[in-house]
Amino acid sequence: MATHEERCEGVILQIKNVAESDQIITFFTEKYGRLVVRAPGARKSKKRFQGAIQSFAHLELAFRSSRSTLPTLLRLEMLDLHEHFREDLAAFAAASYLGELFLKITKEGDANPPLYKLLLSFIGYTKDHALTHQVLCRLYLRLLTEMGMQPDWMHCFECGKSLEDTMYCRFSMQYGSVLCSSCPSGLQEAPKLPESVRLTLATMQSRQSVKAPIEDMRNAMELLESRLAHLLGGIPQSRKFLKQMTGI
Numbered sequence: 001m002a003t004h005e006e007r008c009e010g011v012i013l014q015i016k017n018v019a020e021s022d023q024i025i026t027f028f029t030e031k032y033g034r035l036v037v038r039a040p041g042a043r044k045s046k047k048r049f050q051g052a053i054q055s056f057a058h059l060e061l062a063f064r065s066s067r068s069t070l071p072t073l074l075r076l077e078m079l080d081l082h083e084h085f086r087e088d089l090a091a092f093a094a095a096s097y098l099g100e101l102f103l104k105i106t107k108e109g110d111a112n113p114p115l116y117k118l119l120l121s122f123i124g125y126t127k128d129h130a131l132t133h134q135v136l137c138r139l140y141l142r143l144l145t146e147m148g149m150q151p152d153w154m155h156c157f158e159c160g161k162s163l164e165d166t167m168y169c170r171f172s173m174q175y176g177s178v179l180c181s182s183c184p185s186g187l188q189e190a191p192k193l194p195e196s197v198r199l200t201l202a203t204m205q206s207r208q209s210v211k212a213p214i215e216d217m218r219n220a221m222e223l224l225e226s227r228l229a230h231l232l233g234g235i236p237q238s239r240k241f242l243k244q245m246t247g248i
Contacts, residue, residue: 004064004065005062005063005064005074006062006063006064006065007060007061007062007063008029008030008031008032008035008060008061009029009030009031009058009059009060009061009079010027010028010029010030010032010035010058010059010060010061011027011028011029011056011057011058011059011116011119011120011123012025012026012027012053012054012055012056012057012059013026013027013028013034013055013056013099013102013103014026014055014099014103015053015055017043018038020043020044021040021041021042021043021044021045022038022039022040022041022042022043023038023039023042023043023053024036024037024038024039024070025037025038025039025042025053025073026103027059027061028102028106028115028116028119029061029111029116030111030113030116031111032109032111033106033107033108033109033110033111033112034102034103034106034107034108034109034110035063035071035108035109036070036071036108037061037063037070037071037072037073038069038070038071038072038073039053039072039073040072040073042073049073049075049076050076050078052076052077052078052081053076054081055085055092055095055096055099056082056085056095056099056123057078057080057081057082058079058080058081058082058120058123059076059077059078059079060076060077060079061073061074061075061076061077062074062075062076082095082123082127084126084127088126089245090126090130090131090245090246091126091127092245093238093241093242093244093245093246094122094126094131094242094245094246095122095123095126096238096241096242097236097238097239097241097242098119098122098123098139099238100236100237100238101143101228101232101236102115102119104232104236105143105146105147105232112146114146115146118139118142118146122139130246131242131246131248132217132248133214133217133218133220133221133248134204134210134212134217136221136224136225136248137201137204137217137220137221137224138204140221140224140225140227140228141201141204141205141224143228144176144224144227144228147231149176149227149231150205151171151176151177151178151201151205151227152177152178153178153198153199153201153202153205154202155178156169156178156179156180156182156183157172157175157177157178157179158179158180158183159180159182159183161180161182163178163180163198166180166181166182167181168181168192168193168195169181169192169193169195169198170190170191170192170193171190171191171193171223172190173190173226173227173230174190174230176227176230176231178193178198193223194216194219196212196213196216197216197219197220197223200212200216200217200220201220201223201224204220221248225239
């Protein structure tokens with residue numbers, strides 16, 4: 001980025017206090033992807049940034065980049081502070097979890113407008129809707145797609161055979177895909193995947209509406225969660241907080 005003033009729209013994912021009064025703020029922006037800036041004196045002067053430095057605030061920011069240090073935050077314009085988080089801990093827990101997933105999945109300077117829209121959509125959803133197993137499933141599927149790790153729920157990863165007529169299938173965490181009953185590769189470590197769960201995931205991946213028993217939806221969510229944990233090297237710490245607040 002050039003060393004002049006720039007502007008973009010973004011959502012605050014993380015705030016860290018540094019030195020005596022500065023803050024390091026991580027935004028996810030439409031234009032630059034993940035963007036980390038330094039806000040000089042932010043903790044001493046609330047007037048300077050109008051009290052807008054809050055977790056998951058949707059803002060327009062002006063900053064000046066540097067070749068040797070972090071960009072310097074100059075101004076903020078409030079678009080939506082999402083004040084419902086102050087009273088709704090379940091909604092805040094959901095946003096915190098997604099925020100941590102974004103920190104693990106995204107890279108600085110890697111713009112991804114669809115992922116940015118997903119972040120705004122999910123935060124807006126928490127204002128009027130309770131989290132469900134299906135919502136988390138759809139979120140995980142979108143994240144896997146954006147990571148280029150979208151599973152094929154209709155064909156065997158190894159032989160390419162349609163799974164419609166197979167006796168049973170398994171899901172390999174190593175490959176992130178389904179293996180049919182005829183392929184022996186990895187079957188020892190790949191757990192069985194119930195047909196009803198596979199069809200539920202295939203339907204959701206095609207973005208169609210789906211009605212499934214709560215047990216199938218829970219199993220689908222846990223499978224996708226395990227796949228993400230495998231890719232990210234562990235489950236985000238905020239996942240425990242989310243379960244405490246929502247039971248999901």
